[in-house]
Amino acid sequence: MTPSRELTLRALLTGLVLGALLTPANLYAGLKIGWSFNMSIIALLVGYTLWQSLSGAFGLPRWAIHESNITQTSASSAASIISGGLVAPIPAYTLLTGEQLPLPALVAWVFSVSFLGVWVAWYLRRGLVVDDGLRFPEGMATLETLQQIYGHGREALQRLRVLAGAAMLAALAKGLDILLALPRWAPTPALERLTFNLEPSLLLVGFGGIIGLRVGLSLVLGAALAWGLLAPWVIDQGWVTLAADARGPQFAVLIEWLLWPGVSLMVCATLTSLAIRLARLQRVRPASGGAPAAMGWPWLGLLGLGLAGTLVVLLQVMLFGISPLLALLSIPLAVLLAMVAARVVGATGIPPIGAVGQVSQLSFGVLAPGQVPINLMAANTAGGAAGQCADLLNDFKVGHAIGASPSRQLLAQCLGIAVGSLVGALAYRALIPDPQAMLITAEWPAPAVATWRAVAEALTLGLDALAPEIRWAMLAGGLAGLLLGALEALLPLRGLRWLPSSAALGLAFIIPASISLTMAFGAGLAWLFAARWRSLAERFVIVAAAGLVAGESMTGVAAALWQLLR
Structure with missing residues (x-):
């Protein structure tokens, strides 16, 4: 599998389409129970099975392992867009102020926060993934699945069948509940x-x-x-x-x-x-620690961080009326907290995104007491950047293990968050047209x-x-x-x-x-x-569970879209 066949059009489009389909599933789950699911493994299984089948049927080039990595990278970055605030500070802002962002502004805000997280992840990659060699357990689970399906081709098909069967079962159950209002x-x-x-x-x-x-x-x-x-x-x-x-x-x-x-x-x-x-x-921490070293092309990292930071500051001032000085202060805080979150995720696999968000809220509560927009949306910058950064470092861990190009992964991540921002904002509006009436209710607990x-x-x-x-x-x-x-x-x-x-x-x-x-x-x-059945459970339980999550959530989103169109 040559590294040259990596950022192909089919790999990128497959990841972006899967990311667009899976983003509403994470949004739905986040508003229901406050937790989301990493979509890398689903994207791996679907992309591999689809293109291996097409390659055999039409004589296309085999689906390379580096193409699979691009697909899971772009799909997971799109699906993790909810860390940009769609299931926490953005609805909380509407509940407290009564203001709801117009759709273009919502897309721009979610993208800007996630874009900042992408560049912080790029900056941290060499220090945490290469030099310190942190494990990143979630990334290792994706890597293990990737190696299994390329070592045993039938394994991917078997897991995909379980995934699809569970998704169809959950979709059918949700459809019946919508149509018949099943009794509680x-x-x-x-x-x-x-x-x-x-x-x-x-x-x-x-x-x-x-x-x-x-x-x-x-x-x-x-x-x-x-x-x-x-x-x-x-x-x-x-x-x-x-x-x-x-x-x-x-x-x-x-x-x-x-x-x-x-x-x-x-x-x-x-x-x-x-x-x-x-x-x-x-x-x-290893003796070689210190500040994480930037990954290659230092001018690119500085340019990206500068561009992302400028965009976030401008949007804070324009959309929420936050003072330029406080908006500027949110950038170093976001970078610092993203570094903290990334190191904890790399060592333990536990994303401390809730803690990061609360630290940022406490920080701005001290700097600007009594100001709701600052407390929520300036803090959203730190929480969102940290969430996206931690997720994408798992992708970099997989890429480093298989010798993938970091810069190509970076491009896939940027395109992924662009698609995820648009789809996520549209799905949020379809699911929750009236946040003040619908959220923190029995139907949408939104913890x-x-x-x-x-x-x-x-x-x-x-x-x-x-x-x-x-x-x-x-x-x-x-x-x-x-x-x-x-x-x-x-x-x-x-x-x-x-x-x-x-x-x-x-x-x-x-x-x-x-x-x-x-x-x-x-x-x-x-x-x-x-x-x-221990061995069967290790192979299929998480896959079946992911199918149940994806099947019901996508059916719920589709029902909300249908209701909106009507």
């Missing part, structure tokens, strides 16, 4: 009001298979604490009042109270864990939006604006988060199996109990399958 069974009306009802969603089952048993059980524990114990107690105390004739899940009423301890737990846990991990990484909004409110309005009982709940959640975050960073992997996941525990306070229970059910199914 609950044991009793009282439990239904507390959101303990059946959620017929294979997407949630699929995400459960991806997150694993520890996170799934943590969601059950969090749902029991939040919706089973705390919510009834809050109602009994009169801190939340339900209508006498209230029927069905009362998520919108209860979440206004429960989100505060949940957000406090997640924020304190992620910041504590991040600080400890960084301190430990600094101690074990990341709730978190960004809560932090912005706390920083701009002050904690004194909250009821005393909410402040006590926040203190309890924060203390629990500090403890769990420290234990997660300090315990060995074997010990983590017995520790609840702080992210899942806090998330369970912000999403309906039905979602937590369904995801836990999927995690349990995957664990049972792996316990019985």
Whole structure:
């Protein structure tokens, strides 16, 4: 497989088309449960199977391994566009200000933030991927899949069949739910009001298979604490009042109270864990460390960073009325936090994007107290750039392992985020035409939006604006988060199996109990399958789970587009 057949038209177009199809799936999942899925492996399997079949049928050149890398790079960069703010600060900005960006401005903003992340990743590539040789576990999983399908061609076809079958099953189930409004069974009306009802969603089952048993059980524990114990107690105390004739899940009423301890737990846990991990990484960093060295062509990196930074600053001033000085300050903060996120992802595989966003919000809360646009959108620059940077360094890890050209990957990434920005903005508008009425509801819990909004409110309005009982709940959640975050960073992997996941525990306070229970059910199914058929599980569980996620989410997006056209 010669490196010269790498950035071919077919490889690039295949990745961009797959990225355009998969971007709405990540957006849908992000607004539903606050988590997204890396689309590299799906893109690899589809691209390889498609072009190997066409090559055999029409005598075309064989699909080279470097072409597969370009396809997964462009597709994953497009699908990771949601880190640009579409499922967190942008909707939170609309909820707090009532303003919604026009479509061209939304596309330009998401692109600019992600574009900055691309160039930070380019700058960090040599230092983190080549010199320090960080593992980047997500990139290694993609590399392993790439090597398997080129070593055993039939493996790709078998995995693709499982992926397609799971996607069609989830699409059919979602279609039936849309057409027939499948019932949400609950044991009793009282439990239904507390959101303990059946959620017929294979997407949630699929995400459960991806997150694993520890996170799934943590969601059950969090749902029991939040919706089973705390919510009834809050109602009994009169801190939340339900209508006498209230029927069905009362998520919108209860979440206004429960989100505060949940957000406090997640924020304190992620910041504590991040600080400890960084301190430990600094101690074990190779002696050759220091500032990461720029990758080749230093003038290109400086030019790209300068162009991206200028674009972000101009858009902050023009779209949100942020002062030029504060807009300029967001650029070095974005670069610094992206470097932090990249090093943590490279060493642990855990993207601290939530923590990065909250650090940026806290930073601008100090620099410009009481200003919502600055707190959300200047902070969005740091969070978005860090998310895109961390994702794309996984692609660079794969490329480095197979001897791919970094500059060609860079071009594929830039084109990918251009396509992802346009498709993501269109899909967001189709799914959520009225954010203030639709978000932070039982249908669209949008936990990341709730978190960004809560932090912005706390920083701009002050904690004194909250009821005393909410402040006590926040203190309890924060203390629990500090403890769990420290234990997660300090315990060995074997010990983590017995520790609840702080992210899942806090998330369970912000999403309906039905979602937590369904995801836990999927995690349990995957664990049972792996316990019985370990080798099959290693090959097919994640692929099947990804198919369930993609099938339901794309059907949901298609239904929203159809409704919009009507």
